[in-house]
Amino acid sequence: MSPLSPTTPAPVLLCSHELVCERDSEPLFAPLHFALGRGDLVVLEGVNGSGKTTLLRALLGLNPLRATRLEFLGRDVLGERHPLRAGTLMLGHLLGLKGDLTVRENLEFALALADEPAAADPDALFAELGLAGYEHTPARALSAGQRKRAALARLAASLRPLWLLDEPFANLDAPGIALVERLLARHRARGGGAIVSSHGLSTIAGASAVIRLEHPH
Amino acid sequence: MSALRPYFALMRRDFKLALRRRAELLMPLAFAVLVILLFSIALGGSATRLAPVAAPVIWVTVLLAGFLSLESMFRPDVEDGTLDQWLAGPVSIIGLMVSKALAHWLLFGLGLTAATPVLAMLLKLPVELLPMLLLALAIGSFGATQIGLIAAALTARLRRSGILLAIIVLPLYLPLLIFGSGAVDAVRLGDSPRAALLLLAAQTLLLTTLAAPAAAAGLRIGSDNPP
C-alpha cells in the first residue's frame, strides 16, 4: 500500500488477515481475509450458527478473536479496539431500545451514550423513517416493525464511517427493506462502509463482495 | 461537546426510567416500612422495647431494602441489548459505572435515608440519635451502593437469583454496618462518634475506588454469550 498524505481519507476502512473466531476452543470458520474500502458493502453469508453474529461482535471485542492483522483506517486495532469502537456503529439482534423511553428519547440517549453528536434535524429524520407522529410514543407501545424503524434512527443519525449490521432486514416489510437499502446507499455515498450479515438475501442491492463463512475442515 | 456528556446522559436516563416506574422506585421504602412493622409487632409495640433496638433495626432494614433494588440495576440493559451497545462503543465503561452508582445511590440510597425520620418515628427512636443516624446512613448507603454495583454486575447475565445476591452482598456490608451503627451507639453512650465515622468514611472510600473497575470487569464477562 502506498503511503497516504495526511489529507487523503484512507481508502481502506477495515482490513484483516487470517481472522478466526472460536467457540469452546474450536474454530467456527475457516480463516478470513478481507479488505473493506470506503463505499464498500460486504455481505456476510452463512447458515445459522456459522458465526456471523459472533464475527461482528468479535470485531468490536465483545467476543474473542484471533488474527494476524486487523486494521481500521490504517491503524492496528488488534491489541486495542478503542479506535475501531470509536468509528463503528453496530446494530445487533437486540435493538437496544428502552421500552419506557419514547422513540425520540431512545435516539437521544443512544447517541449520547455512544458519544455521537445529537441528531441535527430529528423531525425530518423520523419522518423519513416513517415514524412521524410516533416520536413521543414509548417504544414498548410500538409494533415490531416500528421498533425496528426506531432502532434504525440510530443509523440515520450516525456519522460513524463503519457499520456492522446483524440481520438489518429482519422484521421489516418491503418499504422497511427499501428504507434500510436507502440508508446504506446514502452511507456509502458519503464514504462509509458496511458489513451486513444476512442469511439468504445475498442479492442486497449493489453488494461489493460476499464473505461466506465456511466450516473449517 | 463536553467529555462528560455520556456520563451525565446515563444518569439522566436512569432518573427518567426510574421516575416512569414510580411503583418500583417506592418498593424499597414500602419494604422497609413493612419490616419495621413486623419488628414492632413482634416486640410488642411499646417504646421501652422498641427504643433500644430502633437504630440497629433501622440500619439492617435500610441495608436489606437497598439490596432489593440491585436486581434491576443491570438486568434490563442486558436483556434489551443496551449493555452490548455500551461495550461495543468508545465510552469508558468504568466511567459509566461511576454514573450508574451515583444515580442508583441518589434514587435509592439517599432516598431511603431521607425516609429515615419516618422509620425512626415508627420505632420510637430517641430523638437525639436521629441526626447521627441520618449522617451515618447517608455515608453507609453510598458504600452499600458500591458493593451492590459489583454484585449486580457479576450476576447481571444470570437467571434471577436473589439468594445468591444476598450471600454475596451481605457479608461485605458488615463493616459498614458495624461502623455505622457504632457511630450511633457512641452518641447514645455519650462517647465521641468520630472514630466510627472516620472508619465508615474510609471503608466507603475504599469501596468506591474498587467498585467501578470491578463492575466494569464483571460486565465484560459473559459478553460472548449474548442473550
Next chain:
Amino acid sequence: MNPLLRWFHQLGSPPYFHAFATRWMPLAGYCALALTALGLYLGFVVAPADYLQGESYRIIFIHVPSAWMSMFIYALMALNGAIALVWRIKLSEILFLCCAPIGAMFTAVTLITGMLWGKPTWGTYWAWDARLTSELVLLFLYFGVIGLASAYEDSRQGARAAAVLALVGVVNLPIIHFSVKWWNTLHQGDTVKLIGKSSIHPSMLWPLLIMATAAKLYFVFALLLRARGMLLEQERAKHWVKESLGSRP
C-alpha cells in the same frame, strides 16, 4: 528463561500438570496422614493438661491450624483468581475453583471445633467473639465465590466472575476482621481468650506446628486431586486425555 518461570509455564500445560499431580498427590497425602497422626498423638496424649482449661483446650490443635488454613486458602484462591483474570490461564482458573470448597471445609471445621471448645469454656456452644464471627463471615465469602462460579453455565466465565468477587473479598477481608474485632471490644468485653495470654509452652507449640504442616500437606493433596479431576473433565475431548487414560470409555 529463568528455570522457575519455565517450570511455571510448563505446569500450565494440561498434560504436564496431570502428570505432576499424579506423581505428587500420593506423597502429599501420606505425609499429611503421618504428620496428622504424629501431631494428634503429641497434642492429645503427650502434651500436659492446661492450667486453666484442663483437657478441653486440646481441640486447639485442630481448631487453630484450620483457622490459619481457612484464611491462607482464601488468599491463595484470590491470587489464582487474579492470575486467571489477567492472563486467562486455564489451569489458574481450575486451581482457583478447586481452592474454594477446600477452604470452605477448613472454615467449617474451624467453626465446629470452636463451638466444641466453647461449650466447656464458656458454657455455651456459640458466643459472638471476634474469631468465630469472622470465621462465619469468611464461610459466607466462600459460599459466595462457590455459588457465583456455579451459577454460570460456562465454567470459564463463572471462574472469572468469581475471581473478581474473590479479589473484592480479599481486599475487604482484613477490614472485616478488624471491624469485627473493633465491635467485639466495644460490646463483648473480655471473654476468655481462646489461647492464653502466657506464651505457649513448647510441648503445646510443637503439635500445633506439626498439625499446621499436616493441614498444608492435606490441602496440597486435596487441591491436586480436585484440580486433576476438573482438568480431565474439561479436557475430556482432547487427545492427551484419551491417550493417558487408555482406551476405556
